[in-house]
Amino acid sequence: MKIIWTFTLLMIPGVVSSMSVTGYSGGGVNITCGYKKRYRDNKKYFCKGQWSQCRDRIKTNKKDKWVQKDRFSLYDDTSSSVFTVTIRDLREEDSGMYQCAVDKTIEIDSYTEVRLRVLTGQQIRTVRGYSGGNVIINFKYEIQEENPVIDVCKTADQCFTVINTNRRAEWKHDRRFSVYNDRSAGLLLLFIRDLNENDSGEYKIIVKVSEDYSFFSEFNLDIKKEDCCVKSISLSASAGGSVNISCKYPQSHIRDVKFLCWRSGADLCAKETSVKESRRWRDEGKIRVEYDREQQLLTGSISHVTEEDSEYWCGVQSDQGHKIFITRVLINVTGSLNAADSAVGYPMDVRIV
Ligand SMILES: *[C@@H]1O[C@H](CO)[C@@H](O)[C@H](O)[C@H]1NC(C)=O
Ligand SMILES: *[C@@H]1O[C@H](CO)[C@@H](O)[C@H](O)[C@H]1NC(C)=O
Numbered sequence: 001m002k003i004i005w006t007f008t009l010l011m012i013p014g015v016v017s018s019m020s021v022t023g024y025s026g027g028g029v030n031i032t033c034g035y036k037k038r039y040r041d042n043k044k045y046f047c048k049g050q051w052s053q054c055r056d057r058i059k060t061n062k063k064d065k066w067v068q069k070d071r072f073s074l075y076d077d078t079s080s081s082v083f084t085v086t087i088r089d090l091r092e093e094d095s096g097m098y099q100c101a102v103d104k105t106i107e108i109d110s111y112t113e114v115r116l117r118v119l120t121g122q123q124i125r126t127v128r129g130y131s132g133g134n135v136i137i138n139f140k141y142e143i144q145e146e147n148p149v150i151d152v153c154k155t156a157d158q159c160f161t162v163i164n165t166n167r168r169a170e171w172k173h174d175r176r177f178s179v180y181n182d183r184s185a186g187l188l189l190l191f192i193r194d195l196n197e198n199d200s201g202e203y204k205i206i207v208k209v210s211e212d213y214s215f216f217s218e219f220n221l222d223i224k225k226e227d228c229c230v231k232s233i234s235l236s237a238s239a240g241g242s243v244n245i246s247c248k249y250p251q252s253h254i255r256d257v258k259f260l261c262w263r264s265g266a267d268l269c270a271k272e273t274s275v276k277e278s279r280r281w282r283d284e285g286k287i288r289v290e291y292d293r294e295q296q297l298l299t300g301s302i303s304h305v306t307e308e309d310s311e312y313w314c315g316v317q318s319d320q321g322h323k324i325f326i327t328r329v330l331i332n333v334t335g336s337l338n339a340a341d342s343a344v345g346y347p348m349d350v351r352i353v
């Protein structure tokens, strides 16, 4: 061993470096390895094992374009003298030692050691949504890095970046997309609102841990224009009274948990009452819900209505915890004393000015 070590140092001075990379089963990792400019024209490869007995996973002579082999892709960026290796659809047995290597003809090849650890992950797969509705997608991860950069991309050119600089978790918004990174819970929530059919497609959530590596999760968003379901319902109720809400559900969600959420400001689901089994009442004081499986109908009853009860959403929660908001319920609360006050308040202020 001592002989090999000395030999290595002599032949590839200062080149041997190493990095540790974490990924999640079902997801992927992106690893970037540097090399000396003079090796731009050499073949690059990525192999599994110790450098002395490494088995190739991908090897290529191609420059400045992606090359793919099974779950591995390699891009040799000759202008920056780095190459990127992407591994998709990770499995736990992929854990272990890898090498990023430059193939040299007469010298010994140079290596960057990569220790890959694949943790059990929850693959998001396909999330169903409805036009006019919203979705909140859960992404569970364990990385405790201080300030990971999080990208959400639909195809490579439609990305938005969320940089979490605060210790406190908070929503970050970009157009119709918002991300909430709850580091202490190891949970990333992706909220997409006002869905339309054009939002269907492949998405990626990329967590950039360092300059050298990122891990990602790919999923498919499938936005349906279901003819069964109403996008929006308008009701009216008098303050202090009660109101009945009824929402029809698509057949495909027959087994999912149904919920009725109360919206407060930006929080679409400030209060939630959910029901799973057919014909089972859930009573949470102010809100009662029942689900009729045969009719695929959720019936909710809200008592002691105030003007704060102006918006509710009917939706479903999938077994992976994704929330799909299907029908918006607007309640016009009339006869409220507070509403009357604020209605006259504004013109009076104007008159004073
Ligand atoms: C991986 O890194 C390359 C080079 O930085 C980048 O072009 C590519 O979009 C990345 N892919 C993912 C899935 O992060
Ligand atoms: C979806 O995209 C098509 C083609 O670009 C466009 O004509 C249509 O208006 C879009 N629909 C919505 C709801 O944005």
Ligand SMILES: *[C@@H]1O[C@H](CO)[C@@H](O)[C@H](O)[C@H]1NC(C)=O
Residues within 6 Å of the ligand: 242, 243, 244, 301
């Ligand atoms: C709501 O439904 C219940 C039970 O079907 C009914 O007794 C009640 O009168 C309804 N309330 C309103 C305000 O329509």
Ligand SMILES: *[C@@H]1O[C@H](CO)[C@@H](O)[C@H](O)[C@H]1NC(C)=O
Residues within 6 Å of the ligand: 236, 332, 333, 334
């Ligand atoms: C709410 O109901 C009142 C009384 O029926 C009506 O005058 C008002 O226009 C309604 N407001 C909205 C926003 O629908």
